[in-house]
Amino acid sequence: MDERYFQPEIETMGRHDLEALQLRRLKESIGAALRSPFYRTRYGGAGITPDSIRTLDDLRRLPFTTKDDLRGNYPFGLVAVPMDRVVRLHSSSGTTGNPTVICHSRHDLDCWANRVARCLYMVGVRDTDVFQNTSGYGMFTGGLGFQYGAERLGALTVPAAAGNTVRQIKFIRDFGTTVIHAIPSYVFRLYEVMRESGISPQTDTRLRTLVIGAEPHTEAQRRKIEESLGVKAYNSFGMSEMSGPGVAFECPEQDGLHIWEDSYIVEIIDPQTLEPVPDGGIGELVLTTLDREAMPLIRYRTRDLTRILPGECPCGRTHRRIDRIKGRSDDMFIVKGVNIFPMQIEKILMQFRELGTDYLITVDTVGNNDEVMVEVELGDLFTDDYSQLQRLTREITRQLKDEILVTPKVKLVDRGTLPKTDGKAIRVKDLRNNR
Amino acid sequence: MTIKQITVFLENKTGRLNDVAKVLGANNINMLAFCIAETVDFGLMRLIVHEVDKAVDVLRDAGFAVILTDVIAIHCDNRPGALSKILESLAENDIFIEYMYAFAQSERADVIINPNDLEKCVRILEEKHSDIL
Ligand SMILES: [Zn+2]
Numbered sequence: 016m017d018e019r020y021f022q023p024e025i026e027t028m029g030r031h032d033l034e035a036l037q038l039r040r041l042k043e044s045i046g047a048a049l050r051s052p053f054y055r056t057r058y059g060g061a062g063i064t065p066d067s068i069r070t071l072d073d074l075r076r077l078p079f080t081t082k083d084d085l086r087g088n089y090p091f092g093l094v095a096v097p098m099d100r101v102v103r104l105h106s107s108s109g110t111t112g113n114p115t116v117i118c119h120s121r122h123d124l125d126c127w128a129n130r131v132a133r134c135l136y137m138v139g140v141r142d143t144d145v146f147q148n149t150s151g152y153g154m155f156t157g158g159l160g161f162q163y164g165a166e167r168l169g170a171l172t173v174p175a176a177a178g179n180t181v182r183q184i185k186f187i188r189d190f191g192t193t194v195i196h197a198i199p200s201y202v203f204r205l206y207e208v209m210r211e212s213g214i215s216p217q218t219d220t221r222l223r224t225l226v227i228g229a230e231p232h233t234e235a236q237r238r239k240i241e242e243s244l245g246v247k248a249y250n251s252f253g254m255s256e257m258s259g260p261g262v263a264f265e266c267p268e269q270d271g272l273h274i275w276e277d278s279y280i281v282e283i284i285d286p287q288t289l290e291p292v293p294d295g296g297i298g299e300l301v302l303t304t305l306d307r308e309a310m311p312l313i314r315y316r317t318r319d320l321t322r323i324l325p326g327e328c329p330c331g332r333t334h335r336r337i338d339r340i341k342g343r344s345d346d347m348f349i350v351k352g353v354n355i356f357p358m359q360i361e362k363i364l365m366q367f368r369e370l371g372t373d374y375l376i377t378v379d380t381v382g383n384n385d386e387v388m389v390e391v392e393l394g395d396l397f398t399d400d401y402s403q404l405q406r407l408t409r410e411i412t413r414q415l416k417d418e419i420l421v422t423p424k425v426k427l428v429d430r431g432t433l434p435k436t437d438g439k440a441i442r443v444k445d446l447r448n449n450r
Numbered sequence: 451m452t453i454k455q456i457t458v459f460l461e462n463k464t465g466r467l468n469d470v471a472k473v474l475g476a477n478n479i480n481m482l483a484f485c486i487a488e489t490v491d492f493g494l495m496r497l498i499v500h501e502v503d504k505a506v507d508v509l510r511d512a513g514f515a516v517i518l519t520d521v522i523a524i525h526c527d528n529r530p531g532a533l534s535k536i537l538e539s540l541a542e543n544d545i546f547i548e549y550m551y552a553f554a555q556s557e558r559a560d561v562i563i564n565p566n567d568l569e570k571c572v573r574i575l576e577e578k579h580s581d582i583l
Binding site: 393394395396397398399400401404405408426427428429430431432 | 460
């Protein structure tokens with residue numbers, strides 16, 4: 016047996032067999048879904064049955080499921096099994112309106128733990144490892160999700176949960192922690208506190224692997240985490256609607272995240288036209304669960320933007336890879352027929368050391384033309400010479416144009432002057448509809 | 451002699467200049483001299499104060515982007531022709547002035563100069579004009 020794979024027969028399954036498996040499971044999922052009040056009405060009313068699906072492409076004719084559907088049928092309208100078979104639910108915080116609730120049977124929890132174990136094993140975690148989870152436990156799926164996955168693998172788990180950095184560091188040292196799961200910003204916090212206490216992550220700890228996710232971060236930030244802690248850091252992708260962590264995960268190649276296609280059918284759609292986007296193009300990720308019995312979701316619009324990375328991965332896994340998440344589809348806007356995502360603009364801006372972190376994109380109609388204005392915070396002043404500042408503005412404009420194919424107007428602004436709502440930065444203001 | 455000048459980035463938005471003045475005023479920092487250079491999109495305010503470090507701290511805390519630059523400050527008599535004599539000797543020695551500003555009080559004037567070659571400019575002024583700040 017190949018030591019690199021947790022389930023070699025599934026992870027390296029030929030595409031033909033994998034797609035046959037998907038088709039079989041898709042029919043089962045639709046059959047199961049039809050037992051829920053929500054899908055019985057929506058699909059049953061339209062005459063959709065498992066037999067409506069003869070090929071995987073037939074899935075495209077089925078209606079989407081959205082977060083609003085989950086909210087509108089709160090809490091149990093999508094449950095497809097008798098309630099006595101439901102053993103756990105996870106609920107989102109839901110700041111506005113009803114939260115979203117996901118129900119799990121024993122079978123569902125078992126599959127979920129297996130997927131997370133597969134992810135961890137993929138990046139070299141073994142039963143000899145000590146896995147410390149700094150996620151919040153409780154309703155947040157990053158807690159229990161990683162907990163059961165790491166236990167399934169046989170690692171020694173340290174359910175440290177969130178917060179208390181000094182105690183986290185004590186655990187890391189006393190228990191010989193080798194693997195940590197954390198959000199990127201918390202990794203930097205851990206590192207800072209270690210440094211302040213004179214602890215070297217390289218020589219005073221056994222840390223080797225970091226699992227990072229749940230928070231957008233750049234490749235540069237990942238490299239910084241790896242260098243400062245002397246570890247390898249791997250991207251994790253999941254969402255509570257798809258159970259939680261374990262949906263997609265980076266392999267040792269660190270070039271895209273394998274999405275487990277025995278558990279999910281992946282589609283990338285244009286959020287405007289809802290048509291499929293060819294491999295390599297950015298669009299909204301749409302997922303269909305294939306092995307969830309309590310609450311199957313068919314064509315669930317995740318609102319996350321990403322793309323399928325074309326080509327095979329040298330690691331030997333046949334499950335396709337998605338790129339790191341590029342933002343939310345709600346933030347996409349169209350100028351002169353071009354789909355533009357704020358993440359594209361952010362990626363360019365973050366390459367300029369002279370700039371701060373906040374920016375605002377304003378789209379407006381000037382005369383008969385749509386214009387894009389990008390206001391970006393200056394970091395600290397780096398020159399007393401305004402021609403250098405103008406040169407910086409011109410260089411930002413040029414690079415942005417190369418990326419989004421539209422020439423924006425770039426304006427440098429003071430820190431803290433861009434608008435915020437509830438402490439969160441507003442990224443896009445589209446004024447075109449207000450006229 | 452050279453002194454530290456504070457340059458503040460100003461968004462071209464009404465009230466930003468007043469914001470700088472307010473922050474400094476609230477912290478009891480007096481501006482000795484300042485000038486503003488503007489383009490369509492932004493401005494740079496250059497200013498001279500006594501408590502440089504404190505001024506930089508309070509401006510940064512208020513969200514302003516600032517940088518410290520070495521500039522030359524000289525006294526010259528507040529009478530016709532005094533400045534021109536200084537400038538002539540600089541021009542003779544190929545010193546190009548990026549920008550300068552001045553303020554006069556009674557019989558003396560203070561002139562702030564940012565030359566293309568700071569060291570050389572200091573040397574020439576020290577040789578020919580003793581009254582550098
Ligand atoms: Zn791979």
